[in-house]
Each structure stands twice: as structure tokens, then as C-alpha cells.
Amino acid sequence: MVTTTMSLVGNQSTSSVRCEESLRLLGALQALQEGRGGIVELLGEPGSGKSRLLAQLASVARSRGVTVLDGHCYHSELDEPLHVFTRALHGIMTADRLSALSREHAELLRAGLCARLGGRGPQPSPLQLSQALHALLSQAADHGLLLVLDDFHWADPQSIALADHLARWTFRAPVLLVIAHRPRQAAPSLLSTLAQGAEQGRVERIDLPPLDLDQAARLLGVRPDATRLPSALHESDGNPLYLLAQDESTVKGADPRTQLLTGRLAPLAAELAELDPAERLVAESAAVLGDRFSRDELAAVSELPTEETCAVVSALIQLDVLRPLRCSGTLLGFRHPTLRRVLHDQADRCWRSQAHRRALTVLNRRAASASERAVHIELSTSSFTPEDLETLAKAGRETEQSSPHDAVRWLLTALHELPAFEERSSGRLLALIPSLARALRAADYLADDPSLRALLTRGSQLAPEGASRAAIGLCVVVECLQGRFSRATELLSAALTDLRAAKADNDVLARLTIHRGIISTLCGDEELPRIADRALVLARSGGKRSTLAGAMALHALGELAAGRVTQALASYDAAVHQMDELSHADIACHSEYLALLGSCAMALGRPREAESFFERGTAVVQERAHNVVLPILLSGLAEAQLRQGRLESARRSAAEATELAGYLGAEQLRVVALAQEALCVTYAEPPGSSRASALTEQAVHSLRRSSCRWHGSSVLTLAEALLMQGSPDRCVGLLLELGGPELPGLDPTLRPRGFELLALASLSGGTGSSGGTSLWADRANAAAQGLRLPHNRAYALLARGHVLAEQAEWDAAVTLYQEAERAFDGAQLRLHRLTARIRSARAASNSSRPESAAELWVSAQELAEQWDVLLLARLNPDTPLENSLGRGCHALLPAPIPPVAGLEVLTGREREVAREAGTGRRTREIAEALGLSPRTVEVHLSRIYRKLEIGSRAELARLMAVRISTDAVT
Numbered sequence: 029m030v031t032t033t034m035s036l037v038g039n040q041s042t043s044s045v046r047c048e049e050s051l052r053l054l055g056a057l058q059a060l061q062e063g064r065g066g067i068v069e070l071l072g073e074p075g076s077g078k079s080r081l082l083a084q085l086a087s088v089a090r091s092r093g094v095t096v097l098d099g100h101c102y103h104s105e106l107d108e109p110l111h112v113f114t115r116a117l118h119g120i121m122t123a124d125r126l127s128a129l130s131r132e133h134a135e136l137l138r139a140g141l142c143a144r145l146g147g148r149g150p151q152p153s154p155l156q157l158s159q160a161l162h163a164l165l166s167q168a169a170d171h172g173l174l175l176v177l178d179d180f181h182w183a184d185p186q187s188i189a190l191a192d193h194l195a196r197w198t199f200r201a202p203v204l205l206v207i208a209h210r211p212r213q214a215a216p217s218l219l220s221t222l223a224q225g226a227e228q229g230r231v232e233r234i235d236l237p238p239l240d241l242d243q244a245a246r247l248l249g250v251r252p253d254a255t256r257l258p259s260a261l262h263e264s265d266g267n268p269l270y271l272l273a274q275d276e277s278t279v280k281g282a283d284p285r286t287q288l289l290t291g292r293l294a295p296l297a298a299e300l301a302e303l304d305p306a307e308r309l310v311a312e313s314a315a316v317l318g319d320r321f322s323r324d325e326l327a328a329v330s331e332l333p334t335e336e337t338c339a340v341v342s343a344l345i346q347l348d349v350l351r352p353l354r355c356s357g358t359l360l361g362f363r364h365p366t367l368r369r370v371l372h373d374q375a376d377r378c379w380r381s382q383a384h385r386r387a388l389t390v391l392n393r394r395a396a397s398a399s400e401r402a403v404h405i406e407l408s409t410s411s412f413t414p415e416d417l418e419t420l421a422k423a424g425r426e427t428e429q430s431s432p433h434d435a436v437r438w439l440l441t442a443l444h445e446l447p448a449f450e451e452r453s454s455g456r457l458l459a460l461i462p463s464l465a466r467a468l469r470a471a472d473y474l475a476d477d478p479s480l481r482a483l484l485t486r487g488s489q490l491a492p493e494g495a496s497r498a499a500i501g502l503c504v505v506v507e508c509l510q511g512r513f514s515r516a517t518e519l520l521s522a523a524l525t526d527l528r529a530a531k532a533d534n535d536v537l538a539r540l541t542i543h544r545g546i547i548s549t550l551c552g553d554e555e556l557p558r559i560a561d562r563a564l565v566l567a568r569s570g571g572k573r574s575t576l577a578g579a580m581a582l583h584a585l586g587e588l589a590a591g592r593v594t595q596a597l598a599s600y601d602a603a604v605h606q607m608d609e610l611s612h613a614d615i616a617c618h619s620e621y622l623a624l625l626g627s628c629a630m631a632l633g634r635p636r637e638a639e640s641f642f643e644r645g646t647a648v649v650q651e652r653a654h655n656v657v658l659p660i661l662l663s664g665l666a667e668a669q670l671r672q673g674r675l676e677s678a679r680r681s682a683a684e685a686t687e688l689a690g691y692l693g694a695e696q697l698r699v700v701a702l703a704q705e706a707l708c709v710t711y712a713e714p715p716g717s718s719r720a721s722a723l724t725e726q727a728v729h730s731l732r733r734s735s736c737r738w739h740g741s742s743v744l745t746l747a748e749a750l751l752m753q754g755s756p757d758r759c760v761g762l763l764l765e766l767g768g769p770e771l772p773g774l775d776p777t778l779r780p781r782g783f784e785l786l787a788l789a790s791l792s793g794g795t796g797s798s799g800g801t802s803l804w805a806d807r808a809n810a811a812a813q814g815l816r817l818p819h820n821r822a823y824a825l826l827a828r829g830h831v832l833a834e835q836a837e838w839d840a841a842v843t844l845y846q847e848a849e850r851a852f853d854g855a856q857l858r859l860h861r862l863t864a865r866i867r868s869a870r871a872a873s874n875s876s877r878p879e880s881a882a883e884l885w886v887s888a889q890e891l892a893e894q895w896d897v898l899l900l901a902r903l904n905p906d907t908p909l910e911n912s913l914g915r916g917c918h919a920l921l922p923a924p925i926p927p928v929a930g931l932e933v934l935t936g937r938e939r940e941v942a943r944e945a946g947t948g949r950r951t952r953e954i955a956e957a958l959g960l961s962p963r964t965v966e967v968h969l970s971r972i973y974r975k976l977e978i979g980s981r982a983e984l985a986r987l988m989a990v991r992i993s994t995d996a997v998t
Contacts, residue, residue, distance in 0.1 A: 045244075045246045045268070046243070050081060050084060060172045060173075065200065065203040066198075067204075068207070074269070078178065092172075094172040099115060099117075105182070113141055117141060133163045134160075136156050136159075137161065158197070165201070171202075172202040181210045188215045195207070239271065296367065306340050310332065311344055312374075348363055388404040405420060421446070424463055425439075425463045432467040435463070443460060459692070465502055484499060500519060509694035511694075511695065513547055517547055520543055539571075549582075551735060552735065556585065560582045573610060577606035577625075580600075581607075581621055584599035584628045585628050607625055612648050619655060622641050622642070622645035623641075633857065642664040646665060659684075663685040663700055670704060670708055671859055672859065673897060676712065682702070696739055699730045702742075703727045706724040706745075706749050710749045711900070717899075743766055759786075760786060777815060780815075780824055783823070787831070790834075791833060801834050805827035805830065808828075818854055825851065826860075826867070829867065842871045848860075859895075859897070862895070872884055941969060951966060
């Protein structure tokens with residue numbers, strides 16, 4: 029016996045993993061061979077292995093010479109009384125055996141079980157028939173007899189009554205009766221009798237519990253520590269049938285339809301085939317509704333009357349297709365999700381689609397979660413409404429960790445379809461990207477899901493096999509945007525290691541290396557030159573043209589970071605040439621390369637070129653409204669436009685970047701854009717603008733210390749805004765928070781500008797500056813010497829001009845300011861050119877040539893008005909130091925202009941108007957100062973031009989500057 033048992037346990041089948049239960053059955057068989065009869069109750073859930081255990085028991089019994097009577101019940105035989113016994117006893121219900129019984133018992137058996145052998149008379153009672161059957165079984169048990177009644181929950185009422193009475197008596201002969209059933213479907217009377225027999229010791233009860241981890245491992249032929257095993261065991265509820273079916277479909281790739289026809293699930297399909305039409309309709313409606321539902325909901329989806337639905341549900345509960353849910357008096361569910369999937373897959377597709385839409389209506393009334401409703405949306409239509417897509421998006425956010433593959437599918441569907449309904453949906457779509465990135469990580473970057481890989485690359489130039497790398501790239505960008513640079517580096521390093529091991533092509537390696545370089549650019553670490561060199565080598569040895577353009581742009585930044593300006597310029601020019609040859613389609617999936625190139629152009633002091641790259645990038649990505657690089661491009665565009673003095677365009681770009689960065693949770697980038705917007709408004713509005721002050725304060729309060737390049741840019745921009753608003757002390761304090769007087773937290777290409785601001789703040793009376801204006805000017809010069817670029821030299825010249833102005837060396841200051849202005853003009857930095865001219869005007873008013881001051885002042889104001897820089901256009905040299913503009917900008921102003929002589933041809937009022945106009949004031953401002961209407965001022969100016977034979981305000985300003993008079997104004 030030991031040998032037989034061990035051989036059975038060694039076979040990897042359902043019966044072999046239930047060693048304890050198998051040994052107990054074999055123990056009952058051993059007792060039978062020793063002459064002791066008995067009754068065994070074998071109970072368990074559908075698919076728990078009852079039939080396999082019985083098949084094993086019958087096989088061993090036959091091999092030992094035991095007579096085996098096999099009685100299997102079928103649902104289709106419910107209307108055939110005692111048919112299971114008739115079939116099981118057919119082999120021993122012979123004339124010889126009947127004649128050996130008492131006449132009464134023989135007649136009872138003929139009448140009850142074998143009418144074809146001549147039985148006549150009324151149907152015997154169950155008690156009488158059980159006594160006769162007891163006698164027959166005892167007589168036939170020469171070498172032991174095993175009667176197996178399997179699936180006895182399907183037995184007809186008469187068979188149940190007969191078995192009930194059989195189980196009440198102990199077999200004195202070597203007869204073993206085994207009754208196997210599902211306890212939820214078995215007759216209560218039989219369950220009561222068996223339970224009573226178990227208490228009295230007449231019945232041995234063997235319950236089949238869910239498999240444990242070791243049993244499941246043996247069943248599937250895997251190690252107990254296999255990664256997939258715990259989840260598979262949980263999903264199957266430890267049921268061998270469902271566990272094997274799941275393993276075949278997910279691991280071995282078995283077709284579910286094949287499983288239903290000939291595979292593991294064939295018994296399940298056969299069981300469902302026994303349902304009548306109404307039962308089938310309600311069961312399929314339940315499958316459409318999902319894991320839980322009520323009777324009213326079933327009625328709504330099946331479109332049956334509520335009363336009929338309730339009756340059918342009761343039948344399905346009796347059949348153990350449906351079960352009442354625990355802790356709920358109204359909700360129902362399937363006995364197992366596999367049963368639901370089978371019913372759902374077998375339902376007619378057209379009916380199923382309509383049923384899902386009805387189910388959606390039901391769930392909307394129930395206020396079900398978005399993830400519950402999303403299933404019905406995608407299964408009911410291929411043409412989504414905006415409401416459908418909103419639900420899918422919400423469902424994706426809800427399930428990004430609990431069901432990441434579903435979340436990715438729903439989020440991608442919303443991202444692809446929502447733009448068709450909304451013209452400007454970029455922000456709302458970008459808000460989905462962080463959830464998508466988290467879901468992609470949880471889904472292992474779609475490594476095992478071809479359908480989702482195809483969905484991710486839909487509408488792009490990428491092939492589906494590149495989807496996993498695209499997913500990694502998206503996650504890296506999101507991590508960077510949200511300030512988690514270490515996490516982004518880890519993701520890229522792991523991906524590069526795997527790709528190198530897989531011997532991926534150089535283009536793939538180059539693209540990910542460029543992403544690694546972008547992280548270094550943002551962090552300002554010392555690895556950038558080395559990473560850029562590596563990316564360029566890979567791109568040149570097998571990369572696509574777009575990859576080569578990106579690698580060259582990164583290389584230019586790397587060379588600039590290393591202080592090699594000549595090499596940086598060469599790489600930049602090569603990148604520009606390469607990028608110009610690419611079409612929008614070529615660069616559509618790599619807009620970050622345009623952002624790189626634009627950043628490089630800004631670092632080299634070429635904002636006009638930078639603007640063209642950022643504009644091209646925004647045009648490319650706006651074709652796909654959910655491109656995560658868009659706020660980066662818009663912020664870069666705002667900076668390029670701001671430095672060119674195009675304030676309104678810059679403000680719009682910065683405002684949009686602020687909004688989109690907020691949707692993405694990119695707080696550092698949002699503060700950069702908010703600071704840009706604050707500086708634009710500061711320059712674009714008159715002195716004392718409350719809006720400029722409010723935006724600046726909002727940005728300052730949003731600052732969070734970080735080593736990120738974005739943080740340094742934010743601080744520098746806000747420091748300039750504070751200085752222009754008359755807060756030199758706060759300007760200095762903010763800049764010094766970047767690591768101290770050397771400004772280590774500021775990108776090296778921006779340090780000359782930072783030191784120039786500190787010098788101007790010191791000149792304007794700012795405190796906290798260690799060493800004053802001269803110290804900051806020296807540092808500006810040293811920083812500019814490190815990167816010999818024209819615009820950096822211009823900042824150094826400005827700073828040195830501030831020192832000379834502080835020392836009252838006005839002629840030398842004018843020379844430096846004008847040299848800086850020319851450098852800014854060559855670098856296309858119009859805003860700084862304008863401020864340099866105003867500083868020249870102020871210095872000139874105190875120099876040996878004061879007559880040049882007015883001309884400089886008027887030309888500066890004309891430029892300011894032309895470029896809508898109202899902050900500078902409305903400066904008044906006569907305004908006292910404590911004006912609303914503040915001390916910071918007062919340092920820009922020229923000194924007051926003395927009275928003008930030689931104007932005898934003008935009336936007194938005309939001389940007043942001429943004097944005001946000569947200072948650069950606008951018509952409206954002159955009118956307010958003199959108490960006139962703007963129209964009257966225009967009339968006076970026309971007369972002045974005619975009398976003095978001049979044609980413009982600029983000429984009037986020059987005339988006022990050279991014809992100095994000692995006469996007072998009348």
C-alpha cells in the first residue's frame with residue numbers, strides 16, 4: 029500500500045497534490061479489504077478535485093480485486109428517478125443475484141430499480157428499497173465492494189431519499205459507500221443525515237479545502253518561491269481547476285475557446301450548457317454587470333420583468349452559478365470569476381455590447397466608481413462621448429497601482445480621443461501623464477502586453493516594439509519634471525544596462541544616453557561632458573538623423589559646461605544644420621532635442637535662434653496635445669522672447685507654461701514660468717504695478733530650495749523683478765541663497781548676469797552685499813572670462829560701469845555702458861540693450877558732455893514705447909528717489925535737465941510743453957502735469973515744431989539739450 033500511495037503522490041495531478049485526502053480514502057479502502065464496511069462523504073467546491081480523487085480510488089480498488097460500482101449523476105437526469113442507482117448497479121443486478129435474495133427484497137429491487145426484469149406493483153418506499161439494496165450490496169461484496177456516487181448534488185429526489193436511508197445504516201459486510209457532492213447544492217436532508225452520521229462515527233467526512241502554496245507549486249510543476257505563484261493562487265482561490273486553467277492561458281498561451289471545448293474548462297462549459305434560456309440570459313447579464321450586482325440591476329440589463337428575474341436568480345443560486353455576497357443582504361456574485369469570464373465570452377457580441385451600455389446606465393444610478401464604469405464603456409462602443417472619456421481618465425487615475433494594465437489602456441484611450449472634442453485640452457490631458465507614468469512603471473513598461481504597446485505608439489513614428497523604451501523615456505521625463513532626478517537616473521541606468529546586455533542597436537542606446545545627459549543638464553553635475561561624448565559616439569555609429577541632432581545639441585552643452593566655448597559653438601552649429609534637415613515627422617517623437625538646442629542657443633546668447641527652436645518644438649508637440657515636453661518648450665520660448673523685449677508674447681508663453689507645469693506636478697518648472705511671467709509684467713506695466721508685485725510674491729513664496737538648474741533660473745529672474753520693483757535688499761538676499769557670494773547654485777552661463785544684478789543692487793543701496801559694487805563687478809568679470817561669450821562680457825561691462833558710476837567717473841561709465849549696449853545688440857538681447865542705454869543716459873547727464881543725455885534718454889524711451897516696456901518708457905528723471913518705482917530703477921534714470929534758452933519765439937505755455945516733451949514724457953502725461961487736455965498738448969506741439977523748424981520729439985529733445993538758458997520759465 030505504501031508503494032501505491034507514494035506512486036500516486038509522485039504524479040503531478042490534482043489527486044497527487046491532495047496527499048492527506050488521498051491517504052484517507054485509501055485508508056477506507058484498506059479497511060474494506062480487511063472486512064470492514066463504511067461510508068465516506070467527500071465534499072468540496074466545483075473544481076476542487078473530487079472526481080479525480082474518486083477516479084484514483086476506483087483505480088486502486090480494481091487493482092486489488094474490489095468490485096467497483098460507479099454512479100455518476102448528471103443535471104440532465106433530474107427527471108429520471110433512481111437512474112444513477114440503476115446505472116451503478118447494472119453489473120450486479122442479475123437474475124442469479126436477485127434469486128439469492130429474499131423474495132421481498134428481490135421484488136422491491138425489481139419494482140424500484142429494474143422494472144425491465146419483471147418488476148410490478150407500486151413504487152416502494154425509500155426505506156424499504158434501501159433495505160433491499162443494503163442486502164444486495166452485502167451479497168455482492170465477496171472480495172469487497174466500492175459504490176461511488178459522484179456529483180450527487182445533481183441526483184433526482186428519489187435517489188437522494190434512497191441514499192439518505194442507505195447512509196443511516198452501517199454496512200456489516202465489506203461495502204464502502206462514497207458520496208461526493210458540492211455542499212452548496214446538496215439536498216438539506218442528505219446533508220443532515222451525513223452530518224449526524226459523522227457525529228456518530230458512521231460516516232467519515234473528507235472536506236477538500238483550497239490548496240496551499242506548496243500544493244499549488246506541485247500542481248503547476250514550479251518552485252514554491254516562484255514569483256507568479258502567490259498571485260495565481262489568490263486569483264484562483266486555491267481551486268485546482270481554476271489554477272490549472274489560468275496557468276494554461278497566461279503562461280502556456282492556451283486559447284480560452286479551446287479550453288472551453290476540450291481543455292480544463294470543458295466541464296464548466298458543459299455545466300453552463302444545461303441552463304435554460306431564461307437562466308442563461310440572466311447569467312450572461314450578471315457576467316456583463318461584473319463581480320457584484322443586485323436583482324434589480326439584473327432585471328434592467330436582461331430586460332426581464334423583476335418578478336421573473338427574481339425567480340431565475342433563485343434557480344441560479346440553487347445551481348451554484350450565483351451566490352449571495354457576504355455582508356450584504358441584496359448583492360450577488362459569481363461563485364468564481366472564471367465562471368463569469370466563460371459566460372461573458374460565450375455571449376452574443378451584439379447583445380453583449382448593448383447590455384454593457386445598459387449596465388453603464390445602471391452603474392451611473394448606483395454612483396459606482398469610475399473603474400467599474402470604465403469596463404462597460406470600452407466594451408459597449410468604439411465611438412466614445414466626452415463623458416465616456418472623462419470616466420476612462422478618472423478610472424485610469426483610480427487604478428494606476430491596483431490594476432496598472434487597465435489604467436494604461438484607459439488613460440491612453442482618453443489621451444488619444446479627448447483632443448477631438450476639445451480645442452485646447454493640453455492642460456487637462458497633461459494632468460493624466462503622471463498617472464500614466466506611474467501605471468507604466470507598475471505594468472513593467474508593457475514588456476508583456478503587445479496590445480498596449482501598439483496603443484502607446486499609435487499615431488507616432490515608433491514601432492510597437494519600441495514602446496517599452498518610449499514608456500521608460502516618458503517615465504524619466506515625468507520624474508525629472510517632478511524633481512526626482514535620482515529616481516530618473518536609476519530608471520535610465522537600469523534600462524541601459526538591460527539594453528547593453530541584450531545588444532541593442534546604437535540608436536536606442538544613444539537616445540537613452542541623451543536622456544541621461546538631459547538629467548545631468550538639469551542637475552548641473554560634472555558628468556555632463558562625459559555623457560555627452562558617449563551619446564555622440566553612439567549616435568555617429570548607427571544613430572538616426574534625429575538622434576544625431578539631439579546628441580550634437582547635448583554635446584554643445586557639455587562642451588560649454590567644460591568651458592570649451594569654441595568646441596561648443598562648433599557642435600551647436602552642427603546640431604543646427606542637422607536639425608534644419610529634419611522634417612516635423614522626423615522630430616515629432618523627440619521634441620526634447622529641440623528643447624536642448626534652444627537651451628544651448630540661450631546659453632550662447634542667441635535668443636532669436638533659441639526662439640525659433642522653441643517655436644518649432646511647440647508646433648511639433650501641439651500636434652499631440654499630451655506631449656509632456658510642452659511646458660519645457662513654452663518656458664524656454666518665454667525666456668527667449670523676454671530677453672528680446674517681446675514682453676506680451678513672453679508673458680503669454682510663460683502663463684501657459686505655468687498652467688501646464690501645474691497640471692504635471694512640475695513645481696520647479698512652474699516656478700520658473702511664474703517668475704518669467706512676473707518679470708514680464710514688471711517691465712510691461714507702469715511703475716508700482718500691483719499685478720507685478722503680486723505675481724512676484726507668489727513666485728517667491730513658491731520657491732523650494734533645490735540644486736536643480738530650474739531653481740537657479742527662478743531665483744535669478746525673481747531677483748531681477750525685485751530689483752526693478754525697488755527692492756535691492758531682497759534681490760541681494762535671494763541671490764545669496766544660491767550658495768553664497770560665488771553663486772554656486774547658478775548655472776555658470778548665468779553667473780555673469782547674477783553678479784551684474786548684485787552690483788546694480790549694491791549701487792542702488794542694497795545691503796547684504798559682501799564687498800560692495802566693486803566686488804560683484806570683479807566676480808562678474810571673472811565669470812565672463814571663464815566663458816568668453818559676447819553677452820557675458822556685456823554683463824561684466826555693465827557691472828564695471830556700475831562701479832565707475834558709484835565712483836562718479838561718469839565719462840568712463842558712459843563708455844562702458846555704451847560698449848555693453850553694443851554687445852547686447854549683437855547678441856540680440858534687446859531688453860538689456862535698452863537698460864544699458866538708460867544707464868548711459870544717467871551717466872551722461874553727469875559727464876563732461878551733458879548735452880548727450882537728453883538724446884540718449886529720448887531714444888531710450890522711444891525704444892521702450894516701441895517695445896511696450898512701460899516700466900522704462902514712463903520713467904521721469906524729475907521724480908524723487910522715493911517714487912513708487914523704488915531705488916533699484918531710479919539708478920537707471922538720467923539727472924534732471926536744466927532750463928532751455930533761445931525759445932523766444934515760443935509762448936510761455938509752448939515753452940512749458942516743450943520742456944515736458946523734451947524729458948520724454950508722453951502726451952497724456954504732459955497733459956496731466958500741466959492741467960491740459962491731450963488734444964491741446966498736441967496742438968501746442970504742432971506749433972512748436974513749426975516755429976522751431978523741427979519734425980519730431982527726438983529733435984526737440986536734442987534742441988533742448990544744447991540750448992541751455994539761464995532764464996527761468998515765465
